[in-house]
Amino acid sequence: MKKGVFLLLIAAVSALGGLLFGYDTGVINGAQFYLTEHFNLSAALKGWVVGSALLGCFFGAIIAGPLSIKIGRKWSLIISALLFTLSAYGSGLPEMFPQSVSMLVFFRILGGLGIGVASMNAPMYIAEIAPSNIRGRMVTYYQLAIVIGFFVVFLATYYIGNNLTQTENIAFGWRRMFWSELIPSGLFLVLLFFVPKSPRWLALKGKDDEALVVLEKINEADIASKELLQIKQSLNQVDAGVKVSYFSKAILAIIAIGTVLSMLQQFTGINAVMYYGADIFEKALGFGKEDVLAQQILLAFVNLVFTFVAMFTVDKFGRKPLLYIGSIGMIVGFLLLGVTLQQESVGMLSLIGVLIFIASFALSMGPVVWVLLSEMFPNKIRSVAMSVAVAAQWAANYVVSQSFPMVMGSETNNSAPWNGSLPYFIFIAFILVIVYVTYKFIPETKGKTLEEIEQFWD
Known part of the structure; x- marks a missing residue:
């Protein structure tokens, strides 16, 4: 098998984790x-059923670090694939088994752990194996897979729901929606x-000999030997037998920078728009609840197109330029939305603002944070540093998801001068923080080996 094809297969298989x-x-x-009916x-119970997976996501990210060190990246992914499969089957237990809300939540938490x-x-894993x-492009496959996963599941649930009656959907259609995940999770597990x-x-x-064999499947023999030497030099910088002190000033600083960047991904407001965007579309274009399909297709299409743009520019322009360009775009998008809300003139400009924000994210x-987290430590x-950063990101996701509707419904937000725009100006403030953090603390990692990036922190 050609080296490029082999590398693409590895990226595609591991990116299936993103799709799931x-x-x-x-x-x-x-x-x-x-299932609500x-x-x-x-x-309250509906909110718990829907949001319970976030609890699993948080704890899954915490255990992922030690698990990855102990059994490796590959076997950690295999465990996640098993958890996805169990969650998909258990969430839609056949009618012959007694399914309860507690059981459903249990299996949703299992999926969250995955x-x-x-x-x-x-x-x-992709960052550690890619030239x-x-x-950068290969790690963005992961973000692309997440976007495709959202789009595919939307089409699958729409197809299942529209081929059954309302009564059938309430009785068992929702079970089939969960079971549809068995196909990608099973494929992920096998591959x-x-x-x-x-x-x-x-x-x-x-296991240097095994490491060299893997590297030679991706690079020429001389490059593989040189890369293995760099890896060993990096690992040997800490004296033999001395454990890494995660509480040392230098290491804490590196982990803190990565964690802040990871949390800021959520504080852009992306999930507030994705979770609660229907109201914005309804006001801007007069869409009703029956038009959710059109809304999701529009968001998914823009999301997908600009994720492809990121894939083909992240290794050409670099990580930091994309963060600067995207931050400016996100600010412009939310300014359009926020000002039109303030002026009580919600319309096409509001919609354009939302789409500019989605495209810029x-x-x-969206993709660049995953690239940087996978290569900056x-x-x-x-393993441990990325585990902390990803767990913090899930915690930030929960904070934004829970606080956004409360801020939206507050008296301050719904009276002059905000008129419903306050959350978006809060998000703009966080996006300005992204620009500062990127300029001050984030290294440009384009074209560097992981070991060369490590020297930046020295």
């Missing part, structure tokens, strides 16, 4: 309309057995 991230997160949005859920483990290990000149282990994890465990903070601390 999007699929598992999105499937509940289609199924909840019907099936179980006769109260508003997302948490995969969201740390998949981009890190430096195309590493993972055919990918190699991460060469950097093998070197970390002292997809171009920058030194070899010795990468």
Whole structure:
């Protein structure tokens, strides 16, 4: 098999973790309309069923670091694939088994654990195995897969729901929506057995010969030997037998920078728009709830197109330029939305503002944060540091998701001068912080090996 084809296969298989991230997160949005009536859920209980997976995501990201060090990136992903599969089947248990809200929440949390483990290990695995000149593009496959996962699950739940009656959907249609995830999760599980282990994890465990074999499948022999030498030099910078002190000033600073960047991805307001954007579309274009399909297609299309743009520019322009360009675009988009809300003139400009924001996020903070998190941490601390950063991102996701409707419904927001625009100006403030953090603390990693990036922190 040619080296390029082999590398593409590895990226495609590991990026399936991203697809399942999007699929598992999105499937509940289609199924909840019907399972709410099936179980006769109260508003509070419905929120718990829908949001319970975030709890699993948080704890999954926390355990992903130690798990990745102990058994490696490949086997961590295999465990996540098993969790996705169990969650998909269990969430839609056949009618012959007694399904309860508690059981449903249990299996949704299992799926969240799978997302948490995969969201740390998949981009890190790709970064550790990809050549430096195309590493950025390959890690963005992960973000592309998330976007595709959202789009595919939307089409799947729409197809299932529209081919059954309302009564059938309430009785068992929502179960089939969960079971549809068994196809990608099963494929992910099987294909993972055919990918190699991460060469950097093998070197970390002292298995240099195995690491060299993997590197030679991707690079020419002389380049592979040189890269293995760099990896060993990086790992040997810490004296033999001395454990890494994660509480040392230098290491804490590196982890803090990565964690702040990871959390800022959520504080852009992306999930506020994705979760609660229907109201904006309804006011801007007169869409009703029956037009959710058109709204989601529009958002998904823009998201998908500009994720492709990021893929083909991240290794050409670099990580920091995309963050600057995307930040400016996100600010412009929210300014359009915020000002039209303030002036009580919601219309096409508001819609354009939302779409500019989505496009700018997809171009920058969406994929580039995953690229930077997967490559900015030194070899010795990468697993634990990325675990902390990803867990913090899920915590930030929860904070934004819970606080956004409260701010939206507040008296301050719904009176002059804000007139419903306050949350978007708060998000603009956070985006300005992104510009500062990027300028002051984030290294440009384009074209550098992971070991060369490590020298930046020295």
